[in-house]
Amino acid sequence: xxxxxxxxxxxxxxxxxxxEVSKRFYCDVLxxxxxxxxYRAERASWKGDLALNGVYLIELFSxxxxxxxxxxxxALGLRHLAFSVDNLADAVTSLTNAGVEVEPIRxxxxxxxxxxxxxxxxxxxxxxxxx
Numbered sequence: 001x002x003x004x005x006x007x008x009x010x011x012x013x014x015x016x017x018x019x020e021v022s023k024r025f026y027c028d029v030l031x032x033x034x035x036x037x038x039y040r041a042e043r044a045s046w047k048g049d050l051a052l053n054g055v056y057l058i059e060l061f062s063x064x065x066x067x068x069x070x071x072x073x074x075a076l077g078l079r080h081l082a083f084s085v086d087n088l089a090d091a092v093t094s095l096t097n098a099g100v101e102v103e104p105i106r107x108x109x110x111x112x113x114x115x116x117x118x119x120x121x122x123x124x125x126x127x128x129x130x131x
Contacts, residue, residue, distance in 0.1 A: 009057075010056075011056060011058060012057060012059070013059045014058055014061065014124065015061045015062070015066050016121070016122055017062075017066070017122050018062075019046045021121045022120060023048055023060060025120055025121050026050055028098075029098045030052075032050040032052050032057070033051045033054075034048055034049070034050060035049040035050065035051050035056060036049045043063065044063075044064050045063050045064070046061065047061050048060040048061075079125070080124075080125035080127050081126050081127070082115075082126070082127035082129050083126070083128055083129070084128075084129050084130070085128050085131065086130070088105060088116065088128055088129075091128050092105065092128070095118055095128075100118050101118065102117075103116050103117045108129075113131075114129075115128060115130065116128050
């Protein structure tokens with residue numbers, strides 16, 4: 001039987017409690033670009049397509065009365081979403097200046113690279129990993 005051949009990650013879907021707050025966070029704080037935005041009246045839901053450096057990456061949704069989900073990094077399921085950065089200290093300063101709480105910088109014992117965690121407005125764990 002031939003092995004499945006995946007090309008890449010097409011997108012990551014995120015459901016936000018407050019669409020406008022999350023859109024500002026991902027665009028104004030993290031630097032994503034809003035490519036398109038659609039209001040779906042039948043679902044009372046917004047959908048924003050966000051790109052990073054010109055590459056479509058995140059579908060940002062709002063849904064009325066979406067249930068809470070465990071999101072701590074050690075919960076079962078998707079652990080976190082990680083972004084690579086060239087300079088971790090500069091990235092942490094940028095987040096801190098934007099009012100985002102960032103965990104202390106740690107070092108990966110296997111790669112010797114630095115990393116840290118922070119959260120989006122809904123508590124989704126996000127990581128910065130120095131390239």
